[in-house]
Amino acid sequence: MTTLSIIKADTGGFVGHSEVHPEMLSEARGALHDAIGDGLLVDGQVARCGDDISLIMTHEHGPDAEAVHSFAWQTFLRTTEIAKRLGLYGAGQDLLSTAFSGNLRGMGPGYAELEFTERPSEPVICFLADKTEPGAWNLPLYKMFADPFNTAGLVIDAKMHAGFRFEVYDLHQDKRIVFDTPREAYDLLMFIGAPARYVVHSVESTTLDIPAAATSTQRLSLIAGKYVGKDDPVMIVRCQSGLPAVGEVLEPFAFPHSVAGCMRGSHHAPIMPVGLEQATPARFDGPPRVVALGFQINDGKLIGPRDMFADPSFDRARATANKAMDYLRRHGPFEPHRLALEDLEYTTMHQLEARLTNRWEPLPTAGEEDSVLATTPRS
Ligand code: F6R
Ligand code: MG
Ligand code: MG
Structure with a gap:
């Protein structure tokens, strides 16, 4: 069985929230290259849409695999470091947790995985x-x-x-x-x-x-x-x-x-x-x-x-x-x-x-419609 995983995160925008800096992309490419060499992944590519980096990966570990999710998390920490060094916007924005534990559920990065x-x-x-x-x-x-x-x-x-x-x-x-x-x-x-x-x-x-x-x-x-x-x-x-x-x-x-x-x-x-x-x-x-x-x-x-x-x-x-x-x-x-x-x-x-809680008043009853305006000074 093959698993196709896309794991993505916004770890900093260039400029504002509009794109990913090329240095961050090449850092992620290097990480994928090593993970393929180590046998963790069968194959992998880096892509981006706007300010988000996507790791598109194939492997045999199934969905929610600790090794694959942990690899993505570590990679996003590395791209965050670059974003911090370059002062990019929202560095590490999607990394909501301080430490990785088991899989990425609830930690910020998004992922779609299909095993077939x-x-x-x-x-x-x-x-x-x-x-x-x-x-x-x-x-x-x-x-x-x-x-x-x-x-x-x-x-x-x-x-x-x-x-x-x-x-x-x-x-x-x-x-x-x-x-x-x-x-x-x-x-x-x-x-x-x-x-x-x-x-x-x-x-x-x-x-x-x-x-x-x-x-x-x-x-x-x-x-x-x-x-x-x-x-x-x-x-x-x-x-x-x-x-x-x-x-x-x-x-x-x-x-x-x-x-x-x-x-x-x-x-x-x-x-x-x-x-x-x-x-x-x-x-x-x-x-x-x-x-x-x-x-x-x-x-x-x-x-x-x-x-x-x-x-x-x-x-x-x-x-x-x-x-x-x-x-x-x-x-x-x-x-x-x-x-x-x-x-x-x-x-x-x-x-x-x-702030306005005391300024709200009940609606006027019939015949009192002008009461608010009547008490408001007019020039
Ligand atoms: C959209 C998005 C942006 C920001 C906006 C203001 O997903 O994140 O539209 O919300 O640029 O950002 P801050 O509040 O960081 O100045
Ligand atoms: Mg952003
Ligand atoms: Mg985005």
């Missing part, structure tokens, strides 16, 4: 996003695996016609549930249409009984109890031969749907599919970005990547994202650009409530 028996040809897409949260994958995953208007194979491929199973996490209550589609598609949508709370963690093929997709599902703010940076999730999707084709897996991103994130993690903005060169969110710390790195996995080796969104067929999605960004930006501090009060990552509301 390699098929004769194994195409996978690794999606990396910046300036958004894990629920951002809900809509594209639904389209890939449950929407026949996106995925023709659901209707015309006998291996896909029975549908897919979606495992959904409730991030507020730490519990999970599995929905069978198409039978329970409407039940599924009731939950994953609320992506701040319900997040698709994995998808399996009903006919083939094999894993098809996995996401990172951590919410940093729920771990840290305060805003430390948006989660900037990653996702792995296997493709072809009874799973959605590569083109069906990419197709949902032709629509730059609105996600939570962007400036201060507190705004709705469109997610823009981009090639690696354009994965550098600048305007209003956004718009959020997603890159898609395609690999063929061969005996555990990562053959690739192909930069799948560096393609003119996604130009219109980018143009639409810029238009949607203009439209939303004009709302300024108003919803639906700004997130609803309970989802805000930054807020001054608690201080305001405390």
Whole structure:
């Protein structure tokens, strides 16, 4: 069995939160090179989207393996040192714990892992996003695996016609549930249409009984109890031969749907599919970005990547994202650009409530409407 792990963290931004410094990337590349040489990993590559470093690794240790998670943690400590030395922004931002213990759960870095028996040809897409949260994958995953208007194979491929199973996490209550589609598609949508709370963690093929997709599902703010940076999730999707084709897996991103994130993690903005060169969110710390790195996995080796969104067929999605960004930006501090009060990552509301608590008055009863204004001096 092969395990494909993407483990990612923001360990410092260059400049602000827009990119990763090249020295940090080469440090991570060196660490991966050594880990392959030591036999810990079969293969590995470093990628970045915005200010997040992703370690894309293949190995035989299974998901949640202490050795692999510990290696990623040590690597992020090394990139943090560089960020500190260069005075980069938010050095070590996602490393919420002071010491590693067992695995990365609850420690800050995000990870998506998929263990599978390699098929004769194994195409996978690794999606990396910046300036958004894990629920951002809900809509594209639904389209890939449950929407026949996106995925023709659901209707015309006998291996896909029975549908897919979606495992959904409730991030507020730490519990999970599995929905069978198409039978329970409407039940599924009731939950994953609320992506701040319900997040698709994995998808399996009903006919083939094999894993098809996995996401990172951590919410940093729920771990840290305060805003430390948006989660900037990653996702792995296997493709072809009874799973959605590569083109069906990419197709949902032709629509730059609105996600939570962007400036201060507190705004709705469109997610823009981009090639690696354009994965550098600048305007209003956004718009959020997603890159898609395609690999063929061969005996555990990562053959690739192909930069799948560096393609003119996604130009219109980018143009639409810029238009949607203009439209939303004009709302300024108003919803639906700004997130609803309970989802805000930054807020001054608690201080305001405390400061203004004595200024609130009951609404006037009929006939007393003018009482407040009448006592307010006018010039
Ligand atoms: C987005 C993000 C940024 C910061 C913003 C303010 O995920 O992290 O939008 O929230 O740049 O950062 P501070 O508060 O550090 O000045
Ligand atoms: Mg950052
Ligand atoms: Mg980031």
